[in-house]
Amino acid sequence: xxKTLLLALVxxxxxxxxxxxxxxxxxxxxxxxxxxxxTIAWDITEGLTTEVGPRLAGSEAEARARxxxxxxxxxxxxxxxxxxxxxxxxxxxxxxxxEIVAPYPQPLVLTALGxxxxxxxxxxxxxxxxxxSLDSLKAADPARVKGKIVFVTHRMAATQxxxxxxxxxxxxxxxxxxxxxxxxxxxxxxxxxxxxHRTPHTGSQNWSxxxxxxxxxxxxxxxxxxxxxxxxxxxAVTIALKVTAKAxxxxxxxxVIAEVPGRxxxxxxxxxxxxxxxxxxxxxxxxDATGVAITTAAAKRIMDAxxxxxTIRIVWFGSEEIGLFGGAAYREKHKDExxxxxxxxxxxADRVWRYQTSLAPAALPALKPLAxxxxxxxxxxxxxxxxxxxxxxxxxxxxxxxxxxxxxxxTRYFDLHxxxxxxxxxxxxxxxxxxxxxxxxxxSVVANDPADYGPVEPRAH
Amino acid sequence: xxKTLLLALVxxxxxxxxxxxxxxxxxxxxxxxxxxxxTIAWDITEGLTTEVGPRLAGSEAEARARxxxxxxxxxxxxxxxxxxxxxxxxxxxxxxxxEIVAPYPQPLVLTALGxxxxxxxxxxxxxxxxxxSLDSLKAADPARVKGKIVFVTHRMAATQxxxxxxxxxxxxxxxxxxxxxxxxxxxxxxxxxxxxHRTPHTGSQNWSxxxxxxxxxxxxxxxxxxxxxxxxxxxAVTIALKVTAKAxxxxxxxxVIAEVPGRxxxxxxxxxxxxxxxxxxxxxxxxDATGVAITTAAAKRIMDAxxxxxTIRIVWFGSEEIGLFGGAAYREKHKDExxxxxxxxxxxADRVWRYQTSLAPAALPALKPLAxxxxxxxxxxxxxxxxxxxxxxxxxxxxxxxxxxxxxxxTRYFDLHxxxxxxxxxxxxxxxxxxxxxxxxxxSVVANDPADYGPVEPRAH
Numbered sequence: 001x002x003k004t005l006l007l008a009l010v011x012x013x014x015x016x017x018x019x020x021x022x023x024x025x026x027x028x029x030x031x032x033x034x035x036x037x038x039t040i041a042w043d044i045t046e047g048l049t050t051e052v053g054p055r056l057a058g059s060e061a062e063a064r065a066r067x068x069x070x071x072x073x074x075x076x077x078x079x080x081x082x083x084x085x086x087x088x089x090x091x092x093x094x095x096x097x098x099e100i101v102a103p104y105p106q107p108l109v110l111t112a113l114g115x116x117x118x119x120x121x122x123x124x125x126x127x128x129x130x131x132x133s134l135d136s137l138k139a140a141d142p143a144r145v146k147g148k149i150v151f152v153t154h155r156m157a158a159t160q161x162x163x164x165x166x167x168x169x170x171x172x173x174x175x176x177x178x179x180x181x182x183x184x185x186x187x188x189x190x191x192x193x194x195x196x197h198r199t200p201h202t203g204s205q206n207w208s209x210x211x212x213x214x215x216x217x218x219x220x221x222x223x224x225x226x227x228x229x230x231x232x233x234x235x236a237v238t239i240a241l242k243v244t245a246k247a248x249x250x251x252x253x254x255x256v257i258a259e260v261p262g263r264x265x266x267x268x269x270x271x272x273x274x275x276x277x278x279x280x281x282x283x284x285x286x287x288d289a290t291g292v293a294i295t296t297a298a299a300k301r302i303m304d305a306x307x308x309x310x311t312i313r314i315v316w317f318g319s320e321e322i323g324l325f326g327g328a329a330y331r332e333k334h335k336d337e338x339x340x341x342x343x344x345x346x347x348x349a350d351r352v353w354r355y356q357t358s359l360a361p362a363a364l365p366a367l368k369p370l371a372x373x374x375x376x377x378x379x380x381x382x383x384x385x386x387x388x389x390x391x392x393x394x395x396x397x398x399x400x401x402x403x404x405x406x407x408x409x410x411t412r413y414f415d416l417h418x419x420x421x422x423x424x425x426x427x428x429x430x431x432x433x434x435x436x437x438x439x440x441x442x443x444s445v446v447a448n449d450p451a452d453y454g455p456v457e458p459r460a461h
Numbered sequence: 462x463x464k465t466l467l468l469a470l471v472x473x474x475x476x477x478x479x480x481x482x483x484x485x486x487x488x489x490x491x492x493x494x495x496x497x498x499x500t501i502a503w504d505i506t507e508g509l510t511t512e513v514g515p516r517l518a519g520s521e522a523e524a525r526a527r528x529x530x531x532x533x534x535x536x537x538x539x540x541x542x543x544x545x546x547x548x549x550x551x552x553x554x555x556x557x558x559x560e561i562v563a564p565y566p567q568p569l570v571l572t573a574l575g576x577x578x579x580x581x582x583x584x585x586x587x588x589x590x591x592x593x594s595l596d597s598l599k600a601a602d603p604a605r606v607k608g609k610i611v612f613v614t615h616r617m618a619a620t621q622x623x624x625x626x627x628x629x630x631x632x633x634x635x636x637x638x639x640x641x642x643x644x645x646x647x648x649x650x651x652x653x654x655x656x657x658h659r660t661p662h663t664g665s666q667n668w669s670x671x672x673x674x675x676x677x678x679x680x681x682x683x684x685x686x687x688x689x690x691x692x693x694x695x696x697a698v699t700i701a702l703k704v705t706a707k708a709x710x711x712x713x714x715x716x717v718i719a720e721v722p723g724r725x726x727x728x729x730x731x732x733x734x735x736x737x738x739x740x741x742x743x744x745x746x747x748x749d750a751t752g753v754a755i756t757t758a759a760a761k762r763i764m765d766a767x768x769x770x771x772t773i774r775i776v777w778f779g780s781e782e783i784g785l786f787g788g789a790a791y792r793e794k795h796k797d798e799x800x801x802x803x804x805x806x807x808x809x810a811d812r813v814w815r816y817q818t819s820l821a822p823a824a825l826p827a828l829k830p831l832a833x834x835x836x837x838x839x840x841x842x843x844x845x846x847x848x849x850x851x852x853x854x855x856x857x858x859x860x861x862x863x864x865x866x867x868x869x870x871x872t873r874y875f876d877l878h879x880x881x882x883x884x885x886x887x888x889x890x891x892x893x894x895x896x897x898x899x900x901x902x903x904x905s906v907v908a909n910d911p912a913d914y915g916p917v918e919p920r921a922h
Contacts, residue, residue, distance in 0.1 A: 050690045053567030061566070105522070106514030106744070109881060197658050198743075198881035222884040226744070229511045229885075282659075283567070283687070420570060420659035423683040424690075 027305070028373045032441035035301055041436045042429055044072060044293035045349075048276075049283040049424045056280040057319035058088045058251030065276050069256040069292075069316050076300050078258035078314065085254040086329035088319045091115050093202075093280060094244030096217055098188075101125060101238040104230055108239070109220040110188065111281065113172060114204040114322055116245040117213030119186070123242040124215070126185045130231045134171050137178055146183035149239050150175075151231070153224055158194040161354075162347065162410035168192055169203070176216035177208045186215035186241055190224035195415035198222055202279050202418045204322050215243040253277070253318040255326045258296075260303040262311035262447065268340030269313045270447050272299060272439070275320035275346060275392055282422030286413065290349035290427055290435070292316045298439030308447035310340055317392040320346070321418075327392035331399065339401045341446055341453055344390030345439070348416075350409040351431045352438040354382035358403040359453040361385060366451035370404075373441040377434060382407070402453035404446065406438050488766070489834045493902035496762055502897045503890055505533060505754035506810075509737075510744040510885045517741040518780035519549045519712030526737050530717040530753070530777050537761050539719035539775065546715040547790035549780045552576050554663070554741055555705030557678055559649075562586060562699040565691055569700070570681040571649065572742065574633060575665040575783055577706040578674030580647070584703040585676070587646045591692045595632050598639055607644035610700050611636075612692070614685055619655040622815075623808065623871035629653055630664070637677035638669045647676035647702055651685035656876035659683055663740050663879045665783050676704040714738070714779040716787045719757075721764040723772035723908065729801030730774045731908050733760060733900070736781035736807060736853055743883030747874065751810035751888055751896070753777045759900030769908035771801055778853040781807070782879075788853030792860065800862045802907055802914055805851030806900070809877075811870040812892045813899040815843035819864040820914040822846060827912035831865075834902035838895060843868070863914035865907065867899050 048068060055065040066083050073081045091114060098108040129148040131137040137152055152175050156168045172192050179187040191201035200220040207213055219227065230237055256276060274291020278284020292314075299312045317326030355374060357367065364385060371381060388405035389397060397403055416422045509529060516526040527544050534542045552575060559569040590609045592598040598613055613636050617629045633653050640648040652662035661681040668674055680688065691698055717737060735752020739745020753775075760773045778787030816835060818828065825846060832842060849866035850858060858864055877883045 046690070050687060051565050053565060053687070104512050104514060196882075196884075196886045198660055198884070199658060222882070222886050225886055226511060226514075226884070229507070421657075421683070423657075423659070423687070425657045425683050425686055 025369060025372065028441055028444040031301055031305055031444050032373060032437045035298065035437040035440040036433050038297050038433050038436040040297035040300055041290070041293040041432050044296060045285060045289045045427055045432070046424060047072065048289045049285045053283045054280045055276065055278050055284060057277045057322040057325065058090045058253050062253060062277050062318060066254055066256050069276060073256065073258040073296070076296070077303065079261050080257065080259040082257050083254045084257060084329065084333060085252055086325060087250040088253045088322060088325045089247060090249055090251040091247045091322070092245065094118070094246060096243045096245065099240045100230065101240050103235045103237065108223045108227065109198045109200060110217045110223065111200040111202050112243060112245040113176065113202055113216045113218055115206060115213065115247060116216040116243060118245050119215050119241050119243045123240055124185055125238060125240040128231065128237040128239055134175055137175060140182060142182045145179070147185050149241070150179040150184040150187040151227060152187070153190040153228055156192060156194055156414065158411050158414060160409050160411055161407065162413060165192070165414060172203050172218070173205050176205050176214065177211035180207070180211035180214045181209060184214060186217070188217050188219050191218045191221050193221065193414045193417060193419065196221055197421065199419040199421045202281060206323070215241055217243065253325060255318050255330055256316040258314045260299055260308060260312040263307050263309050265311065267310040268338040269311050270340050270443065271313045271315060271342045271393065272443065273315035273317060273344060273392070275326060276316040277319050277321055279321055279418050281420040283424065285422050285424045285427050286348040286416055287418065287422055288346045290432060291345035294345050294349065294432065294435045294439055297436045298443050301440045302443045302447060309450065310447045312443060312447055320392050324392055324395060327395035330392070331395040335396070335399060339396065341402045341404060342390065342393040342397060343404050343406065343442065344393045345406070346391050347408045347410055348413045349427050349432045349435050350412065351434045352377065352379050352406045353409050354380055354407040356383040356388040356405040356407060357385050358388040358456060359385060360402070360455055363451060363453040366449060366453065370442060370445045373445055374438060377438050379438055398459055400454070400456050400458035402456055404442060406442060408435065486830060486833065489902055489905040492762055492766055492905050493834060493898045496759065496898040496901040497894050499758050499894050499897040501758035501761055502751070502754040502893050505757060506746060506750045506888055506893070507885060508533065509750045510746045514744045515741045516737065516739050516745060518738045518783040518786065519551045519714050523714060523738050523779060527715055527717050530737060534717065534719040534757070537757070538764065540722050541718065541720040543718050544715045545718060545790065545794060546713055547786065548711045549714045549783060549786045550708065551710055551712040552708045552783070553706065555579070555707060557704045557706065560701045561691065562701050564696045564698065569684045569688065570659045570661060571678045571684065572661040572663050573704060573706040574637065574663055574677045574679055576667060576674065576708060577677040577704060579706050580676050580702050580704045584701055585646055586699060586701040589692065589698040589700055595636055598636060601643060603643045606640070608646050610702070611640040611645040611648040612688055613648070614651045614689055617653060617655055617875065619872050619875060621870050621872055622868065623874060626653065626875060633664050633679070634666050637666050637675065638672035641668070641672035641675045642670060645675060647678070649678050649680050652679045652682050654682065654875045654878060654880065657682055658882065660880040660882045663742060667784070676702055678704065714786060716779050716791055717777040719775045721760055721769060721773040724768050724770050726772065728771040729799040730772050731801050731904065732774045732776060732803045732854065733904065734776035734778060734805060736787060737777040738780050738782055740782055740879050742881040744885065746883050746885045746888050747809040747877055748879065748883055749807050751893060752806035755806050755810065755893065755896045755900050758897045759904050762901045763904045763908060770911065771908045773904060773908055781853050785853055785856060788856035791853070792856040796857070796860060800857065802863045802865060803851065803854040803858060804865050804867065804903065805854045806867070807852050808869045808871055809874045810888050810893045810896050811873065812895045813838065813840050813867045814870050815841055815868040817844040817849040817866040817868060818846050819849040819917060820846060821863070821916055824912060824914040827910060827914065831903060831906045834906055835899060838899050840899055859920055861915070861917050861919035863917055865903060867903060869896065
């Protein structure tokens with residue numbers, strides 16, 4: 001009861017002061033603390049992962065997810081709820097199976113990487129050649145690789161900031177093209193992940209440098225361990241593969257957009273969101289139902305507290321996983337609108353521990369109220385100005401728009417990322433609520449602060 | 462170097478005192494402490510899971526595992542290494558897939574239970590009827606169940622002693638026959654396990670009470686959560702299934718046996734072991750490569766320290782998983798031999814925390830040296846006399862043979878049990894060594910103690 005009363009007071013204070021230039025610190029604190037009891041984000045996460053489940057870019061399931069999103073965003077009371085459609089290339093996983101034929105016959109658990117080629121219908125069988133890094137693959141003699149199944153292994157550490165993903169992920173992003181251009185029959189990589197389960201990690205990769213598509217697959221980590229052990233015994237290892245993945249033309253995808261209109265339409269848009277699509281193996285709970293849920297719940301709380309100075313635009317991006325198509329389509333369509341600030345949640349829903357910025361250096365002092373509002377949640381400033389980014393928003397960020405990033409704890413993110421294990425049970429409701437509180441505090445400050453955070457330099461991402 | 466010297470002294474003491482009736486406590490302590498640096502158990506576990514991998518009862522892989530075992534046991538220097546063959550019914554998993562067709566289309570991850578029937582080749586589609594316990598299924602009106610897909614859920618807690626497995630496992634063992642006799646088209650159960658991964662738990666069940674085989678499957682726990690959530694929304698739920706499991710005649714299985722001959726052939730056999738077969742989804746690391754590895758490593762340490770009073774017989778049982786066929790075959794063949802004591806390791810390789818007994822009450826005081834030898838490893842007496850048993854040894858235990866049970870910590874055992882995730886990375890080498898030390902201490906006492914531990918009553922298991 002007390003909380004409700006407090007919220008009502010906060011709301012009426014905001015509504016009755018239409019000229020108030022900035023959210024008062026005590027309003028922000030009250031909104032933040034009330035958000036620690038949030039149920040909206042859980043409701044969205046539970047609903048989307050249960051009633052839609054997996055929602056691969058361009059699929060009929062992603063279309064159902066857009067309809068689900070429109071209904072939900074309208075029911076929550078947002079304005080200008082709409083779908084902005086675009087086309088994406090279609091690729092489907094099909095089936096993938098692998099068996100060590102010699103010297104120790106046994107099956108291996110793996111999955112196709114995005115855009116993987118297929119084997120002939122009867123499968124392919126070849127000797128394995130192992131590499132302990134992408135560099136050693138790059139340096140390989142094509143005569144040794146030709147016709148073989150390349151295996152690239154690595155170690156990836158679990159860290160709070162997830163920083164190993166960018167360098168280690170090069171194996172997935174570039175390994176297949178390199179192997180193909182060396183004449184390999186197929187490539188297996190150790191999953192880009194930190195778990196020890198038979199749940200292989202898929203992910204995007206594109207054929208570059210004229211590479212011909214070949215089967216490109218990720219072994220579950222225990223299977224990569226196994227193949228390493230077997231290769232170390234020094235005997236020739238033969239693997240039989242069957243892969244039915246296929247690319248096939250274009251399909252429709254789309255972004256779902258909703259707004260909290262601001263008092264001053266000229267003040268620029270505060271864009272928040274995450275991505276609606278998911279890989280097809282899990283139900284896309286931490287990647288990224290929680291992202292759209294957290295940002296939407298926070299925007300709803302600001303809306304319900306009274307009209308903010310600036311318009312808050314919520315974007316549930318489509319087709320992020322297969323190559324940031326939603327981000328690119330958004331940039332193309334909205335590049336001439338004034339964006340005040342961008343912020344994206346796409347790193348799970350464990351507690352936010354840090355915030356980072358990409359603002360004009362002169363604007364940094366304006367963030368003192370943000371620092372004060374986040375500190376009670378255990379959130380500290382970190383990184384250097386310019387580090388803040390996001391996946392879908394990186395496209396419009398290129399044009400030179402300020403970004404604030406609320407960084408979730410990523411220690412267990414890469415246990416689950418892109419695996420069948422990305423399911424609702426992995427979301428901790430208490431940490432999810434801390435996220436909503438952090439985003440609510442951030443939006444309360446940013447959407448009501450008249451200070452400009454730019455200009456920032458346009459940049460290549 | 463010190464350890465080697467100590468071992469040599471222990472060994473020479475034993476050899477030079479052939480009439481020594483009992484291992485001296487300081488010999489036992491030295492053997493136990495040396496075993497904390499054991500490498501044999503890891504070597505067996507790593508070798509069997511890597512060079513053979515999955516080894517389903519009656520399969521060609523299980524036959525390769527027997528050959529592997531014979532070579533390994535001979536190389537370790539054991540006597541009377543041999544295979545004792547027997548026939549087992551053959552069942553193979555085939556493929557199993559499931560999809561929610563309505564109201565929220567999405568795939569589910571599941572696997573067939575042992576002896577599952579198949580669907581027609583084109584699959585089957587039916588409405589789901591959910592039950593929250595085996596009792597509620599038993600009480601169901603056949604008219605409501607007929608032609609439907611039964612779903613039985615439950616909660617199973619992770620505990621140190623694994624005690625929930627016996628009651629909760631009734632859902633797997635008896636649910637399929639009950640559902641079939643009620644006219645169900647198929648049965649899905651929540652996996653009998655404590656994890657939250659998309660790695661469903663298989664396990665044995667037999668068609669009883671004249672039940673006709675139907676598809677009988679276990680959903681991964683996140684998928685059971687999902688189906689529960691969807692059913693709670695109150696709309697009719699339809700699932701499409703395809704299952705190609707099949708039973709087909711008989712195949713050959715076998716037990717692999719090795720011995721450390723004792724000084725007194727009339728003193729009775731101390732039987733130790735585990736099972737060589739595994740389910741086909743994982744590589745059978747904790748179930749039960751570690752069991753054969755721990756008991757074999759301990760026996761090897763006793764053998765190397767000098768001839769024990771009693772013969773130690775190591776049995777790597779075949780076809781345990783599908784119904785204790787190796788235990789029954791052993792009983793049939795060896796029922797007339799004098800067995801002094803039985804002990805089996807089939808509960809993973811986390812630390813031993815307790816020992817239990819099934820001895821003649823009058824023999825309990827003879828175990829004081831055992832208690833003293835185990836206490837430094839953090840192992841305490843527990844349960845009541847009569848509780849000790851084992852899976853394969855339960856067959857010969859029925860005839861009235863004393864049993865000592867060294868209980869591993871089972872807290873994470875049912876995260877992995879019967880899943881694809883039962884792989885080598887789940888074995889903690891330090892805890893594995895503690896197991897070898899406990900078994901070495903136990904064998905040092907029991908194989909050299911002239912006291913009789915019987916008679917115990919023959920019992921139904």
